[in-house]
Amino acid sequence: MIQIKKILSSKYMVTLVWVLGLILIWELGATVIEGTKRSPENVLPHLHQILASVFTTNKVNGTQTAFQIVLSNGGITLLRAGIGFVIGAGLGFLLALIMNLFLPIEKILFPYLMMIQMIPILGMAPIVLAITKDINKSRIIIAAILTFYPVATNTLAGFKSVEKEKHELMYSLAASKFEIYRKLLIPSSLPYFFTGLKISAPMAITAAILVDTLQGGAGLGTVLSQSLKHATTIYIFWQIVFLSAIIGILSFYLMVLLEQAISPYKRKKKK
Amino acid sequence: MKKKRYLRWDKQSATTVLYPVIFGILLLILWQTQLLHKLLGADTFALPLPGRILRIIFDNGPTIIENIKATVMVAVGGLFFGSILGYLLGIIATVFPKWGAGGLSIASAISAVPIIAIAPILNNLTKDFSDVANVRSMFAKTIVVTITCTAAMSINAYRGLNELKPYSLDLMKSYAASKLTVFLKLRIPNSVPYIFVALRVSVPASIISALVSEYFAEFIIGVGRQIRENIVLAQYATAWAYIVVACAIGIIMYGILLAAEGALLKGRK
Amino acid sequence: MKKRTGSLTAAALTLALTTAALSGCSSAPEKETTIATTVAESTTGKETVATEGAKESASTGKYYSADAKAKDIVEDAAKKGKVGNWGLGNEYEVQALLSKYGQNTAFLSQAFDMDGFDDNSILLASAMTYNELGLIKNTYQGGYGYGDTVNFIDMNNEGVAMLEDNIFTTKEFASANPNTVKAFVSASMKGWEYACANPKEAAEIVFNAGSSVSSEHQAYMAEEVKKLVETDTKGNKVTELGKLDDEALQQTLDLAKKYIKLSDSTAAEKLQTLTLDDFRDASYWNDAKDGSTLGKPEKADVSIQLKWLPQAQFMGYYVAAAKGYYKDAGLNVTITPGGGDIGETTAVNSGQVDFGVTWDANLIAANAGGMNLIAVSQVYQRSGLVLVYKKNK
Numbered sequence: 001m002i003q004i005k006k007i008l009s010s011k012y013m014v015t016l017v018w019v020l021g022l023i024l025i026w027e028l029g030a031t032v033i034e035g036t037k038r039s040p041e042n043v044l045p046h047l048h049q050i051l052a053s054v055f056t057t058n059k060v061n062g063t064q065t066a067f068q069i070v071l072s073n074g075g076i077t078l079l080r081a082g083i084g085f086v087i088g089a090g091l092g093f094l095l096a097l098i099m100n101l102f103l104p105i106e107k108i109l110f111p112y113l114m115m116i117q118m119i120p121i122l123g124m125a126p127i128v129l130a131i132t133k134d135i136n137k138s139r140i141i142i143a144a145i146l147t148f149y150p151v152a153t154n155t156l157a158g159f160k161s162v163e164k165e166k167h168e169l170m171y172s173l174a175a176s177k178f179e180i181y182r183k184l185l186i187p188s189s190l191p192y193f194f195t196g197l198k199i200s201a202p203m204a205i206t207a208a209i210l211v212d213t214l215q216g217g218a219g220l221g222t223v224l225s226q227s228l229k230h231a232t233t234i235y236i237f238w239q240i241v242f243l244s245a246i247i248g249i250l251s252f253y254l255m256v257l258l259e260q261a262i263s264p265y266k267r268k269k270k271k
Numbered sequence: 272m273k274k275k276r277y278l279r280w281d282k283q284s285a286t287t288v289l290y291p292v293i294f295g296i297l298l299l300i301l302w303q304t305q306l307l308h309k310l311l312g313a314d315t316f317a318l319p320l321p322g323r324i325l326r327i328i329f330d331n332g333p334t335i336i337e338n339i340k341a342t343v344m345v346a347v348g349g350l351f352f353g354s355i356l357g358y359l360l361g362i363i364a365t366v367f368p369k370w371g372a373g374g375l376s377i378a379s380a381i382s383a384v385p386i387i388a389i390a391p392i393l394n395n396l397t398k399d400f401s402d403v404a405n406v407r408s409m410f411a412k413t414i415v416v417t418i419t420c421t422a423a424m425s426i427n428a429y430r431g432l433n434e435l436k437p438y439s440l441d442l443m444k445s446y447a448a449s450k451l452t453v454f455l456k457l458r459i460p461n462s463v464p465y466i467f468v469a470l471r472v473s474v475p476a477s478i479i480s481a482l483v484s485e486y487f488a489e490f491i492i493g494v495g496r497q498i499r500e501n502i503v504l505a506q507y508a509t510a511w512a513y514i515v516v517a518c519a520i521g522i523i524m525y526g527i528l529l530a531a532e533g534a535l536l537k538g539r540k
Numbered sequence: 541m542k543k544r545t546g547s548l549t550a551a552a553l554t555l556a557l558t559t560a561a562l563s564g565c566s567s568a569p570e571k572e573t574t575i576a577t578t579v580a581e582s583t584t585g586k587e588t589v590a591t592e593g594a595k596e597s598a599s600t601g602k603y604y605s606a607d608a609k610a611k612d613i614v615e616d617a618a619k620k621g622k623v624g625n626w627g628l629g630n631e632y633e634v635q636a637l638l639s640k641y642g643q644n645t646a647f648l649s650q651a652f653d654m655d656g657f658d659d660n661s662i663l664l665a666s667a668m669t670y671n672e673l674g675l676i677k678n679t680y681q682g683g684y685g686y687g688d689t690v691n692f693i694d695m696n697n698e699g700v701a702m703l704e705d706n707i708f709t710t711k712e713f714a715s716a717n718p719n720t721v722k723a724f725v726s727a728s729m730k731g732w733e734y735a736c737a738n739p740k741e742a743a744e745i746v747f748n749a750g751s752s753v754s755s756e757h758q759a760y761m762a763e764e765v766k767k768l769v770e771t772d773t774k775g776n777k778v779t780e781l782g783k784l785d786d787e788a789l790q791q792t793l794d795l796a797k798k799y800i801k802l803s804d805s806t807a808a809e810k811l812q813t814l815t816l817d818d819f820r821d822a823s824y825w826n827d828a829k830d831g832s833t834l835g836k837p838e839k840a841d842v843s844i845q846l847k848w849l850p851q852a853q854f855m856g857y858y859v860a861a862a863k864g865y866y867k868d869a870g871l872n873v874t875i876t877p878g879g880g881d882i883g884e885t886t887a888v889n890s891g892q893v894d895f896g897v898t899w900d901a902n903l904i905a906a907n908a909g910g911m912n913l914i915a916v917s918q919v920y921q922r923s924g925l926v927l928v929y930k931k932n933k
Contacts, residue, residue: 015373018374018377019377038659038684044392044395112291112294115521120495120498123498123502126886127317129882129886129890129892130312130316131312133892134892135892150472153471153472195427199422199423199472209387209388213387213880225879229849229879231848231851232753233681233682241384244384245381249376316889334803487651489651490648490649501803503629507909508909
C-alpha cells in the first residue's frame with residue numbers, strides 16, 4: 001500500500017518537476033523580454049500577469065471580464081469540437097473498415113483521403129459554406145474532416161497488423177467474415193484505433209478553434225483572433241493558449257481512460 | 272492533376288496506381304461538366320472549374336515555383352527537426368520511463384496548442400533573429416512545423432521502442448545483452464514501422480502547418496499565404512490553383528514516403 | 541541566397557533545440573536570452589540593427605527630420621525595405637504611393653499591433669487614422685504613447701486616396717428588394733448623422749454593444765471616424781452623408797486597375813474593363829435621401845457583415861440599431877462582426893448575409909473575380925490610411 005502511494009507520488013513528482021522546469025524557462029524568457037521590449041505582454045508576459053488577468057474583476061467589454069469571455073466562448077467551441085470529433089472518429093473507423101473489406105476501395109480512396117487533408121481549411125470553408133449556408137454547421141463539418149484521418153490510418157494499420165497465422169486459424173475454424181472481424185480484427189485493431197483517437201482528440205480542439213477564426217460570431221477562435229488583432233486585451237489570447245493546451249491534454253487523457261475502460265487487453269503488461 | 276507514381280512494386284502496384292487515377296479522371300469529368308457542383312450544391316464561384324485552375328497554374332509558373340520553394344523548405348525542415356526531436360523524446364522516455372512519460376505528455380500538450388496561436392507568438396519571438404525579414408520568417412515558420420511534427424513521432428516512437436515481440440526481451444536478457452545492445456538490436460529495429468506510421472500523419476500535418484504558419488509570417492511568400500490572400504480578395508480560381516499546388520506537394524511528399532517505406536521495410540513482412 | 545537561408549535556419553534550429561532540449565516551446569525563450577546580451581547595451585534596448593543600420597542612419601539621423609518631404613521619407617524607407625502594410629487588399633494605396641516616388645512596390649507584412657513600428661523593423665508603417673494612429677500616439681491601454689514624436693503621410697494629400705468603408709449588397713438582392721435596400725440605407729444614414737453629431741455617445745453605444753476595445757480608444761476612434769465621414773478627399777465638408785462621390789470613386793477604380801494584381805488572367809482582363817456602373821448604384825441612396833419614395837421593405841429581417849471587429853469604425857450601424865432607426869424603417873437588423881478570413885464579399889455573395897461593409901478596392905477585386913456586388917452608399921468620403929514614421933528628436 002505504501003509502495004503504491006510512493007509510486008503515485010513520485011509520478012506526480014515527475015510531472016511537477018517538468019512543469020516547474022517549463023515555468024522556469026518561461027519566466028526566464030519573460031524577464032528578458034520585459035527588459036528589451038516595449039510591449040512585452042504581446043511577446044511573452046509573466047505567468048503571474050496571465051494568472052492575474054484570469055482572476056481580475058475588471059470588465060473588458062460592457063459586461064464580462066477577460067476570463068468570463070474565454071469561458072463562455074470556450075464552451076461553444078468545445079461543443080463543436082466534441083460533435084466534430086465524434087463524427088470524425090466514427091467516420092474514420094467506418095472508412096477503415098470499408099477500406100479493409102474492399103481492397104479496390106482502399107486503393108481508390110486512400111490517396112484522396114490524404115489529399116483532403118492537404119486542402120487548407122480556408123479553401124474548404126467557402127465550399128462547405130456554400131453547401132450548408134450556415135457557418136456553424138460548416139465549422140462542425142470541417143472539424144470532423146480534419147480529425148478523421150489519423151483515426152482512419154491508424155485503424156487500417158491495426159487491421160493489417162493481424163498476423164497471417166491468426167487469419168489462418170480463423171479460417172480453419174470456418175469462421176465467417178463477420179466473425180473474423182468481430183472476434184479477431186476489430187479487437188486487435190483497437191489499440192491502433194485508440195492511438196488514432198489520442199492523436200485526433202487534441203486535433204479536434206485545434207481544428208475547432210481554427211474554424212472559429214473563419215468568421216465572426218462566438219467561439220474561442222473568434223475571440224483569439226480579436227485579441228491577436230488587438231481589438232481586446234491581449235491576455236485573452238494568452239488565456240486561450242493555456243486553456244487550449246489544458247483541454248488538449250485532458251482530451252488526450254480522456255482517450256486513455258476510455259481505452260482502459262473499453263479494452264481489457266493490456267493493462268500495462270507487454271504481451 | 273494526378274501525377275502517376277512510378278514505384279517498382281509487384282503486380283498489385285498497377286492497380287494501386289490505376290484505380291485512383293481512374294477515379295480522379297472521373298472526378299475531373301464530373302467537376303468540369305459541373306455535375307459535381309449540382310451534387311454538392313456549390314457554384315462555380317466557390318469551386319472553380321479545373322480548366323480555369325490549370326490555366327492559372329500555367330500562366331504563373333515562375334511565381335508559383337517561388338512560392339512552392341518557400342513552403343517546401345519550411346515543411347521539410349520542420350518535418351526533419353520535429354521527427355528527430357520526437358524520436359529522441361521517445362528514446363528518452365524509454366530509457367527513463369519515469370521522466371520520459373512526463374515529457375511525452377508535455378509534448379502532446381504543446382502540440383494541442385493550436386498552430387494559429389503558436390505561429391504569431393513565434394513570429395514575435397524571432398524578431399531579433401535576423402535583420403532580414405525573409406530569414407526570420409523562415410525560422411519562425413520552421414519552428415512551428417517542428418512543434419507540430421514532434422508529438423506524433425514521439426508517441427509512435429515510444430510505442431515502437433516498447434511494444435516488442437513477445438519473449439524477445441527475455442531472449443535478449445538470456446543472452447545477457449546490455450541495455451545498449453537491446454536498443455540497437457531490438458528496440459530501434461522494432462520501431463522502424465512505427466516511425467512510418469508517425470510519418471504518415473506528420474507528412475500531411477507538416478504541410479498544413481507550413482501553410483498556416485505562412486498566414487502570420489512577416490515576409491509575404493508561400494503557397495499558404497497565396498491561398499489566404501486570394502480567398503480574402505475573393506479570387507477563388509487563383510486560390511484553388513494554389514490549393515491544387517498544395518495538394519500536389521502533399522502527394523509527392525507522401526509518395527516519397529511510401530517509396531522509402533517500401534524500400535526499407537521490404538525484407539520484413 | 542535561398543540556400544544560405546536554409547542552412548542558416550538549420551544551424552540555428554539545432555542550436556536552439558539542443559539547448560532547450562525536449563520541449564519545443566522552450567526553444568524560443570532560450571534563444572531570446574542569447575540575444576539579450578547583445579541588445580542590452582543599446583540605450584533604448586530595442587535597436588535591432590546595430591551594425592548595418594548605423595552606417596546609413598549616421599548621415600540622415602536615425603529617423604526622419606520634422607520637415608522631411610514625403611518623397612524623401614518614402615524613398616529612404618522603401619530602399620531599406622521597411623515599409624509596412626497588412627496586405628490582404630489593404631495595400632494598394634501604399635503601392636500607389638511607392639510607385640509615385642519611383643520605388644519598388646514590395647512591402648513588409650505588418651501585424652495588427654504596432655510592435656513592428658515600435659521596434660523599428662518597420663520604419664514607415666501603415667495606420668488607420670482612427671485606430672492604429674491613436675494607439676501609437678496615446679497612452680491609454682494598448683497605446684504606445686509616442687504623442688507628437690511621430691508624423692504621418694496622408695494618402696488624400698498625396699493624391700493616391702482610395703475610398704474605404706461603404707455599404708454594399710449583391711445586384712440580385714438589390715433588384716429583388718429595392719425597398720429593403722432603401723430603408724436600410726436611409727436608417728443607417730440617420731444612425732451615422734446622429735453618431736457624427738454625438739461621437740461620445742456613439743462610442744458609448746458601440747462599447748456597450750459588445751466591443752472589446754477600451755472605451756477611451758473607442759471615444760478617440762469615434763472622433764476620427766467623424767472626420768472621415770464628414771470630409772472628402774479634397775478636404776471639403778460633406779453635407780450629404782453616404783453619397784456616392786463619383787470623382788473619388790473613379791480615382792479609386794483607376795488606382796485599383798493599376799495596382800490590383802490578379803494571377804487569374806480572366807479576372808485580370810475583367811478588372812480592366814470595369815466601369816463605375818459595375819460596382820456602384822446611386823439610385824437607392826438618392827431615393828433614401830428623398831424619403832418620399834420609401835415603400836414597405838420586401839424583406840424585414842436583414843443582416844450586415846462588418847469589415848472588421850465591432851468598434852466605432854462602424855458606429856453608425858450600432859447607433860441606428862440602438863436608437864431604433866432600423867425598427868422605425870420596418871427592419872430587423874442583425875450586425876455580424878467581421879475580421880475572419882471569410883471576407884465580407886464572400887459572405888454577402890453567398891447570401892449568408894444581406895449587406896456588407898467593405899473597401900471599394902475589395903469590391904472591385906471581387907467583381908473582377910466574378911461576383912456581382914454593388915456599393916449602395918459610400919460612408920467614408922476620404923481615405924483613413926496614413927503612413928506613420930518617427931521624427932528625429
